Amino acid sequence: MLGLFRKKDWVEDRLERLEGSSDTVRVAISNFPFRTDKGSGARRFVPNDFGNRFITELTERALPPYESLAPMLAAGTPVRAHLQLPGLPLIQVEVSGSAPISAKRFYSDLADALLDAFEKQKIKP
Secondary structure, eight states, X not given: OGGGGOOOOEEEEEEEEEEEEOSSEEEXXXXXXXXXXXXXXXXXXXXXXHHHHHHHHIIIIISOOHHHHHHHHHTTOOEEEEEOOTTSOOEEEXXXXXXXXXXXXXXXXXXXXXXXXXXXXXXXX
């Protein structure tokens, strides 16, 4: 019970690589920053709104539009993107897999693959 009220001691950390997948998309993320609580080993995003900022930067700026991306995925060519979020190191993302038949499905599968990567490493918002 006393552990519930213990102050967390967060330290900056980084993963060289994490990977995730969904039905049609695979992602590999390099140089991924996060925080670890020294006491419990819990992992959290840096900063708390990181997830939203990350997916917005990836889908709206770093990756080409779906119309350009789909033929590359269909040809088996991985697509690499670099994300520079304020106050964080450069993060590299590689997207591969097959091209879903619609942009809506692609972005849904991309989000699922990212969630899978974060869940495998137990990184939470």
